Structures are given as structure tokens and as C-alpha cells.
Amino acid sequence: MNADVQREAVYGAPPEMLAVRDDLTPMLSQYADLCESHDDALVLFQVGDFYEAFCGAAETVARTCEVALTKREDSTGTWPMAGIPIDNAAGYLERLLDAGYRVALADQVEDASEASGLVDRAVTQLITPGTVVDEELLEAGRATYLGAVARDGDTYGVSMVDVSTGECLVTGADRALALEELERLAPAELVVGPDCDLPSLSFDPMETPFDADAFDTEAARETLSAYAPRPEAVVDSPAELRAVGALLAYAEYAQGDTKLEYVTRVTRFDPREFLQLDATAIRSLELFDSRSARAGSTLFSVLDETACAIGRRRLESWLRRPLVDRDAIDARLDAVDALAADALSRADLRDALSSVYDLERLVARISRERASARDLRSLKTTLDRVPEIRETLAGVDSGLLTDLRESLDELEDVRDHIGRAIVEDPPQEITDGGVIAAGYDAELDELRGTAEDGREWVANLEAHEQERTGIDSLEVGYNQVHGYYIEVTNPNLDRVPDDYVRRQTLKNSERFYTPELKEREDEILRAADRADSLEYDLFCEVRADVAEESERIQAVADALADIDVLRTLADVAVANDYVRPAFHDGGRSPESEGDAGIEIDAGRHPVVERTQDEFVPNPISLPQGGVALITGPNMSGKSTYMRQVALVCILAQMGSFVPAKAARLPVVDRVFTRVGASDDIAGGQSTFMREMSELTEILHNATDDSLVLLDEVGRGTSTADGLAIARAATEFVHDEVGAMTLFATHYHDLTDTADERDGVFNLHFTATQTDGDVTFLHSVADGPSSSSYGVEVAHLAGVPSTVVERARRLVEANTAATATDAATDETTDAATDETTDAATDQGSYTKTGPGPDRTEPNPQQDGTLAAYVDGLENGQHTNDGTDPEATGLESDSEATGLEPDSEADRVARAVADQLRAADLVDTTPLEALNLLSELKRRLE
Numbered sequence: 001m002n003a004d005v006q007r008e009a010v011y012g013a014p015p016e017m018l019a020v021r022d023d024l025t026p027m028l029s030q031y032a033d034l035c036e037s038h039d040d041a042l043v044l045f046q047v048g049d050f051y052e053a054f055c056g057a058a059e060t061v062a063r064t065c066e067v068a069l070t071k072r073e074d075s076t077g078t079w080p081m082a083g084i085p086i087d088n089a090a091g092y093l094e095r096l097l098d099a100g101y102r103v104a105l106a107d108q109v110e111d112a113s114e115a116s117g118l119v120d121r122a123v124t125q126l127i128t129p130g131t132v133v134d135e136e137l138l139e140a141g142r143a144t145y146l147g148a149v150a151r152d153g154d155t156y157g158v159s160m161v162d163v164s165t166g167e168c169l170v171t172g173a174d175r176a177l178a179l180e181e182l183e184r185l186a187p188a189e190l191v192v193g194p195d196c197d198l199p200s201l202s203f204d205p206m207e208t209p210f211d212a213d214a215f216d217t218e219a220a221r222e223t224l225s226a227y228a229p230r231p232e233a234v235v236d237s238p239a240e241l242r243a244v245g246a247l248l249a250y251a252e253y254a255q256g257d258t259k260l261e262y263v264t265r266v267t268r269f270d271p272r273e274f275l276q277l278d279a280t281a282i283r284s285l286e287l288f289d290s291r292s293a294r295a296g297s298t299l300f301s302v303l304d305e306t307a308c309a310i311g312r313r314r315l316e317s318w319l320r321r322p323l324v325d326r327d328a329i330d331a332r333l334d335a336v337d338a339l340a341a342d343a344l345s346r347a348d349l350r351d352a353l354s355s356v357y358d359l360e361r362l363v364a365r366i367s368r369e370r371a372s373a374r375d376l377r378s379l380k381t382t383l384d385r386v387p388e389i390r391e392t393l394a395g396v397d398s399g400l401l402t403d404l405r406e407s408l409d410e411l412e413d414v415r416d417h418i419g420r421a422i423v424e425d426p427p428q429e430i431t432d433g434g435v436i437a438a439g440y441d442a443e444l445d446e447l448r449g450t451a452e453d454g455r456e457w458v459a460n461l462e463a464h465e466q467e468r469t470g471i472d473s474l475e476v477g478y479n480q481v482h483g484y485y486i487e488v489t490n491p492n493l494d495r496v497p498d499d500y501v502r503r504q505t506l507k508n509s510e511r512f513y514t515p516e517l518k519e520r521e522d523e524i525l526r527a528a529d530r531a532d533s534l535e536y537d538l539f540c541e542v543r544a545d546v547a548e549e550s551e552r553i554q555a556v557a558d559a560l561a562d563i564d565v566l567r568t569l570a571d572v573a574v575a576n577d578y579v580r581p582a583f584h585d586g587g588r589s590p591e592s593e594g595d596a597g598i599e600i601d602a603g604r605h606p607v608v609e610r611t612q613d614e615f616v617p618n619p620i621s622l623p624q625g626g627v628a629l630i631t632g633p634n635m636s637g638k639s640t641y642m643r644q645v646a647l648v649c650i651l652a653q654m655g656s657f658v659p660a661k662a663a664r665l666p667v668v669d670r671v672f673t674r675v676g677a678s679d680d681i682a683g684g685q686s687t688f689m690r691e692m693s694e695l696t697e698i699l700h701n702a703t704d705d706s707l708v709l710l711d712e713v714g715r716g717t718s719t720a721d722g723l724a725i726a727r728a729a730t731e732f733v734h735d736e737v738g739a740m741t742l743f744a745t746h747y748h749d750l751t752d753t754a755d756e757r758d759g760v761f762n763l764h765f766t767a768t769q770t771d772g773d774v775t776f777l778h779s780v781a782d783g784p785s786s787s788s789y790g791v792e793v794a795h796l797a798g799v800p801s802t803v804v805e806r807a808r809r810l811v812e813a814n815t816a817a818t819a820t821d822a823a824t825d826e827t828t829d830a831a832t833d834e835t836t837d838a839a840t841d842q843g844s845y846t847k848t849g850p851g852p853d854r855t856e857p858n859p860q861q862d863g864t865l866a867a868y869v870d871g872l873e874n875g876q877h878t879n880d881g882t883d884p885e886a887t888g889l890e891s892d893s894e895a896t897g898l899e900p901d902s903e904a905d906r907v908a909r910a911v912a913d914q915l916r917a918a919d920l921v922d923t924t925p926l927e928a929l930n931l932l933s934e935l936k937r938r939l940e
């Protein structure tokens with residue numbers, strides 16, 4: 001049974017209950033009803049202090065939550081039952097969520113003591129990955145989105161809501177762009193509208209089937225109108241309307257069919273208003289998730305010096321969506337600049353912001369009536385810091401910070417109200433009293449006074465009775481069961497006065513009460529009970545009053561989040577020696593003074609530089625429309641270099657300073673990345689198809705304002721095809737697209753493109769070799785590389801020395817062979833960490849003539865290992881061995897390790913088969929070398 005089928009088996013009413021439906025006890029009948037009305041979830045049914053599940057659901061709960069499976073017996077049968085305690089349900093709910101279940105909480109919605117007969121129950125909350133609001137189930141500094149996608153003709157609407165904060169976004173675009181936005185926001189749960197036909201996504205949301213009618217335009221308009229008086233003013237297309245309407249309808253359903261009062265604003269955005277980063281770029285640039293073993297080595301982790309959770313979520317959102325509007329970018333940079341220059345203000349802001357609670361989630365809890373008195377005090381603590389933050393900002397010279405300062409409403413009324421109403425350190429429970437401050441409500445004060453007077457009277461009673469009875473050891477006490485009592489030890493019982501009434505007999509003493517004590521006790525308890533319930537009512541009133549101000553509080557949260565991010569970016573800039581980037585208009589205006597393209601002086605990779613003892617800064621000068629072909633040995637720093645250029649652009653456009661000595665940049669519209677197939681193995685997408693579809697995406701969508709990173713495009717196929725594709729792609733990007741492009745490649749033959757096209761140029765990374773050992777310099781230089789040093793990298797990686805030595809000899813043999821070919825001027829090493837690359841690095845394409853045709857691969861003259869294998873299969877390397885050029889390897893047995901006889905043929909064929917069977921795309925460099933070693937052993 002697959003997981004979905006298993007899940008469905010525990011959703012809906014248990015069939016065994018339905019079979020005896022009419023005979024069920026009222027409670028189980030109510031359970032069956034609720035299961036039927038919420039048949040998309042596992043219903044947890046409140047029975048006193050527990051959430052219970054029955055039948056199949058009980059077995060699931062018992063297994064998943066590791067709780068006891070018990071049973072409930074009644075006249076209709078024996079029902080398996082499992083329960084989790086309501087008081088600490090969070091951990092159990094998390095387990096159910098992790099196991100992929102949707103859970104519906106059916107709470108008792110009337111006081112059991114007041115119910116006549118069966119307690120009324122209703123589903124108050126649906127708990128799914130996108131609808132959780134419980135603080136314990138949410139990640140503090142990360143938005144948890146519930147998403148919806150809807151279609152109207154060719155337009156797709158995408159909408160997101162963070163149910164824990166009330167943030168609600170909607171956008172619309174063509175299919176490709178809409179999908180990209182979906183991937184970028186990566187909701188935890190997705191409601192998919194009719195006919196959307198989504199492809200498989202790079203993230204893994206829970207897909208929720210929801211009423212298709214909710215996507216109907218009219219229904220959607222009605223839902224949205226509760227949140228935006230003029231729905232048309234919020235959305236831009238019917239697809240957007242459908243998406244946001246259905247989304248809010250589902251979110252309401254998940255919250256027990258109530259409006260989400262704290263969704264005070266539905267924000268529409270156009271994806272084109274942001275630097276477009278698709279899921280591939282976000283992943284391969286390791287903005288948020290790192291594929292390396294070093295956990296936390298992501299750009300986000302380098303930047304995350306935020307002081308509060310709202311700042312952290314905002315930082316994530318800025319990094320996910322850098323800007324393209326130059327004025328807006330400059331405004332952020334001005335603010336960072338001003339704060340970077342003002343260490344004192346930065347420190348003050350950090351101090352103040354570190355006591356800021358998660359206002360967005362607080363407001364949501366307040367308006368959902370789930371906030372405790374402590375939450376309200378936390379709100380006040382946060383708001384109390386606002387005047388100080390305003391004061392600090394008054395001294396910082398930045399337009400954006402001034403605007404933010406202005407929008408910081410001090411909310412004096414709210415602070416004052418909470419301050420007067422709620423005690424400073426309230427208990428967690430709001431029903432047991434001790435929440436409302438003295439002086440806030442006259443009636444409460446009176447009730448408390450009465451209770452207090454009574455307690456005082458009781459407190460004095462002991463001394464009074466000791467004197468009256470002459471029993472010095474007499475004590476007055478209180479316990480929950482019997483209330484107040486006077487305790488007299490057995491030896492003194494004969495002195496007990498007549499008005500003492502016996503209450504309890506203990507081993508060594510008796511307990512009594514007097515009519516007056518009883519009267520006082522009733523008075524105290526009555527007053528205390530009334531005070532508690534009055535306190536609860538008063539608290540709810542205060543909470544409702546504060547909820548009325550949700551919008552104002554959200555605006556403060558909004559501003560504080562921005563301030564925290566700007567302060568963070570300034571801190572990071574100072575701590576890591578970043579510089580303010582300058583923007584130009586890409587050479588489009590006369591004032592641009594010839595500026596175009598990306599100019600970075602001494603740039604660094606913000607993440608790698610943190611992990612490296614000494615990071616070598618590198619410059620780049622990439623003109624508008626320029627294509628830099630980057631060659632160099634493995635491990636020399638090509639990928640790091642390319643990525644750092646992209647990261648500098650992304651950082652700059654989010655408003656951050658950048659790791660460089662200086663940077664002059666255009667505003668780029670998109671950053672595309674296509675990284676080598678084997679680099680993607682961790683993501684499980686190491687197929688050549690994937691590589692090609694990503695390339696297609698780039699070639700179709702890049703513009704002359706885009707930055708394109710191509711890392712070893714073509715390596716996923718045969719060298720001949722790979723080189724051909726790489727060359728064609730380079731030409732296309734240069735001639736047709738005009739995007740600024742960095743292309744790291746092991747295809748040395750590609751470097752000739754620079755001779756043929758203006759704007760295509762070579763860069764290379766170098767290494768020095770001393771006594772066979774390689775030192776990578778990690779510094780970029782003009783021109784193409786001449787060597788890939790693959791064998792030495794193998795040596796560094798610890799490949800057995802016999803293999804390394806043998807590889808070295810093969811290199812020498814190959815060098816000798818290719819040296820005879822006049823057209824091949826750069827032939828060096830024979831083995832890199834990837835067999836296909838190794839062949840290329842040997843300069844193994846035999847050049848047949850001038851111009852582009854020179855690189856046309858000729859199967860007969862193709863010196864790749866694959867061609868060599870073909871040759872073996874076609875009997876070209878048998879007895880006579882006369883065709884050294886066809887293989888690019890010496891035919892002499894010393895160089896090839898093959899004897900020209902039939903036994904050698906047989907072995908060669910077997911080796912060839914083994915080579916063919918090897919999936920080089922999914923082979924690590926080390927495995928490749930082990931394979932080489934094994935093949936060599938067989939040949940010998």
C-alpha cells in the first residue's frame with residue numbers, strides 16, 4: 001500500500017462505525033459525523049484532557065506518536081482508541097505532520113460542566129504543513145506559506161498566505177514565469193486549481209485537494225471582498241482572483257471557517273519587479289541551502305545577523321527577491337551606508353531590536369483569540385522599544401530610514417492600555433486569575449478586596465483561636481478538598497470548644513471548622529471565583545481591543561523588520577569588509593560614460609571566503625554582451641569565481657554591500673545558472689536531459705540584461721556532442737541573446753571562439769607544479785589555460801600512486817602522440833577526474849582546418865576515450881595497430897598497454913564493454929579513477 005492510500009484509510013468515518021451507525025453512542029456518533037464532514041484529515045476528538053482517535057486512525061496515532069493503543073467498549077462494540085494529551089499536543093502533532101497526515105482538531109466548544117447531555121464539539125482547526133499556527137510547530141525566522149495556483153486561459157495566478165502572520169501575496173504571469181514564482185516561494189502546502197497541469201516541482205509541497213468551486217471567479221470575488229473592499233483593485237487578472245480567492249477560502253476553512261482578521265492586506269506584485277531567480281539559480285548559488293558538507297555555509301547564513309524573527313524572515317524575503325528598481329536599490333544602499341558609518345546607532349538598534357518579539361505572529365494570535373496575557377505583555381515590551389528606535393534613527397542620515405522612522409507608530413494607546421490592564425509578569429493560563437492589574441477595574445478590585453479581607457481574617461484566626469482555647473499548637477490551614485480548617489492535636493482535643501465542628505480525622509490530630517470560618521470561606525471562594533471569571537472577561541476585552549489595532553501593529557512590525565535587515569546588512573558589511581556597489585545604466589544614457597557590464601575589483605566569494613584560510617580576490621570586467629570562457633585545472637577556482645560574480649550582483653540588488661574592493665554594476669534582470677551535471681547529483685537531477693532543459697530555458701529567456709553562468713555545459717554527454725553543444729550555445733548566447741555570460745569549461749577547443757567573435761574572451765586559472773605537486777593559485781588571468789593538471793588533482797585526492805603513475809605515463813604517451821599532429825598545439829595531461837573531460841583536456845579533437853570547421857568532430861579522428869573504445873570495437877587497434885591518429889594514443893604496446901594479439905582483443909572488448917556500461921555522469925572523480933585502475937588491471 002502506498003503512503004497516500006494508507007493516509008486515506010484513516011480519513012473519513014471508520015467503516016466499522018458506519019456499519020452500526022444508528023446504534024452508536026451519542027459521542028461516537030458525533031465523532032463519526034465530524035470525521036465525515038472533515039474527510040480530508042485525521043480527526044482528533046477532544047475527550048476531556050485528551051485528543052482521541054478511534055479505529056484505523058487510532059492505530060495510526062498509536063504507531064506514529066508512540067502512544068498506547070487502548071479500547072473503548074460499549075454496547076455497540078469494542079473500538080480501538082488512542083489519545084494524546086492536549087496540554088502537550090504539539091510534539092505529537094508534529095510527528096503526524098512529519099508522517100504526511102493532515103489533522104483536524106475537534107474541540108469541545110462548550111463547557112462540559114454547563115452542557116446538558118453531550119458536549120458540543122466542532123473542528124476548530126485543520127493542521128497541515130501550510131496551515132499550522134502553533135508556535136511550537138513553526139520555524140521562527142522562516143515564512144511558512146500556504147499557496148494556491150489557478151489558471152485562466154494562458155494566465156496563471158499564484159497566491160501565498162502565511163497563516164501565522166497574515167502576509168498575503170498574489171501575482172499572475174504566463175505559465176513559465178508563474179511556475180518560477182511558485183518555486184521561488186516554495187509553499188509548504190499547495191492548493192491546485194482546475195486544469196493547472198503542473199509539472200513536477202523542485203520542492204515538495206503537500207498537495208491539497210480543495211473544492212473546485214472555490215476557484216470559480218464569482219466565489220473567489222466574494223471571498224476576497226472580505227479582505228479587500230474592491231477586489232478588482234487588488235488583482236490584475238481572473239487567474240489571480242481565482243488563486244487568491246480559493247486560497248483564502250481554504251485558509252478560512254482550515255481555521256474552523258472563520259475569517260482571517262489579521263490578513264489586513266493582500267499585496268499584488270509583478271514578478272518582473274524583482275530580479276528573477278529561478279529555483280535552479282537559488283539552489284546552485286546556495287543562497288539558502290548548501291549542498292556542501294559544511295552545513296550552514298550558505299549566503300543566507302553569512303548574512304543572517306538579524307536581531308529578531310521578523311527581521312530574519314524579511315532578510316530571507318529580500319534575498320529571495322532582490323530588486324530591479326535602481327532608485328529603490330540606492331535607497332537601501334544609502335541606508336546601509338549611513339548605518340555602516342555609525343557604529344553607535346547600529347549597536348543601539350541591535351540592542352533594541354533584540355527585545356522585539358515576533359510581532360507578526362503575535363498579532364495573528366491576538367486576532368485569532370489565541371494570545372495569552374504573556375503575549376500581550378510581549379507586545380508591550382516590543383512597543384516600549386519603539387520610541388528609542390525612533391530616537392536612534394533620528395540621528396541617521398538616510399531617506400529610507402527616515403521614512404521607516406516616520407512609519408513607526410509608537411502606539412501609545414495600545415501600550416498604555418496593556419500596561420494598565422495586564423500585570424507585569426502574568427501567568428501562562430488566562431483562566432486562573434492573576435492576569436489583570438490592580439486599579440484597572442473597580443468591580444474586580446472590590447471582589448479581590450473581599451477575598452483579601454477574608455484571607456486576612458483567616459490569617460488572624462490562628463492567634464485568636466490559640467488565645468481563646470489556650471491550645472498553643474492549634475493551627476489554621478487550607479486544602480483543596482476540605483477548604484479551611486482548624487487543626488488540633490490529639491492530646492488537646494479535650495480543650496476544643498463546642499462550636500468546633502469536626503471536618504477530618506488524621507492520625508495524630510483532628511480538623512475542625514466553625515460556622516463563622518465556613519461563612520468566611522464561602523465568601524472568599526465566591527469572590528475569588530467571580531474575580532477569576534471577571535478577569536477572563538476583562539482580558540478578552542483587552543485582547544479584542546488590541547486586535548482592533550492589528551493593522552497599525554502590523555505596520556510597525558513591517559518597519560521594524562526592514563530596519564533590522566538594513567542594520568544587519570550594515571553590520572555584515574563592516575564585519576566582512578564589504579564595499580558599496582555603484583550602479584550604472586548599462587551604457588544606455590550619455591551620462592553613463594561608457595559604463596556597461598560588470599566591473600568588479602578584487603571580488604570575493606562571500607561564503608567560500610569564510611571557510612578558506614586565505615581567499616584570493618579576483619577581478620572581473622565583463623562588458624555588456626560579453627562572454628568570458630573560463631578554463632583551468634579542476635579545483636582551480638572556476639566555479640567559485642563565476643558564482644561570486646553572481647552573488648555580488650544579487651547582494652547589490654538586494655541593497656547590500658558586496659565582498660570586493662570596488663564594484664560597478666548594471667541592474668541585471670535575471671541570473672541564470674546551469675551547473676555541470678555531476679555537480680547536481682546531490683539534487684538527484686544528474687541527467688543530461690535536465691542539463692539540456694535548463695540550457696533551453698536560458699537560451700529562450702535570457703535577455704541582454706541577464707547574467708548567465710554556464711558551468712561545464714555539455715559534460716553530460718559524449719565529448720563530441722558536448723563540445724558541439726557548448727560551442728553552439730556560446731555562439732547563440734553571444735550572437736542572439738547578448739547576455740553577460742561566464743562559461744567555465746574543460747573544452748579547451750572552445751577557447752578559439754574568442755578569436756572568432758568580438759566580446760568573447762578567455763580567462764583562465766593557473767596552478768604551479770613543483771616536483772609533481774600542484775599548488776592552485778586561485779587567481780584569474782587573461783587568456784586560455786594550457787593544462788588541466790588532472791593527474792595531480794588525482795594525486796592530491798589520494799588516488800593510489802600506481803594509478804597516478806600509470807596515468808602520468810599515459811599522459812606522456814599521449815603527449816608524444818599528439819605532438820606529431822601539427823594542428824594540435826596544446827596537448828597536456830591525459831587523465832582528469834572525469835574521463836570525458838580528460839579526453840578533451842588532451843587536446844584530443846584533431847583540428848582539420850581553419851575557422852569554425854576546425855572543431856567539427858570527426859569520429860575517425862576524435863581522440864576521446866569513447867572514440868578509442870569505438871576503435872577497439874571496430875578492430876582498429878588490433879594486430880597492425882597502424883592508426884595512431886585515429887585514437888590520439890600511441891599504438892605501440894608500451895604506450896597503450898595492449899598486446900596486438902587476439903587475447904588482447906578479447907580483453908580489450910571486455911574492457912570496452914565495461915567502459916560502455918559505466919555511467920560517467922553518475923560517477924565521482926574517485927570512482928572514475930578506481931574504474932581506470934580496474935581496467936588497467938584487466939588489460940595487464
Ligand SMILES: Nc1ncnc2c1ncn2[C@@H]1O[C@H](COP(=O)(O)OP(=O)(O)OP(=O)(O)O)[C@@H](O)[C@H]1O
Pocket residue numbers: 608612614615616617618632633634635636637638639640641744778779
Ligand atoms: N579565490 C580563491 N581563493 C582561495 N581558495 C579558493 C578560491 N577559489 C576556490 N578556492 C578553493 O578551491 C576549491 C575548488 O574551487 P572550484 O570548485 O571553484 O574549482 P573549479 O575550478 O570549479 O573545479 P572543477 O573544475 O573541478 O569544478 C574551492 O572549494 C575552494 O576551497
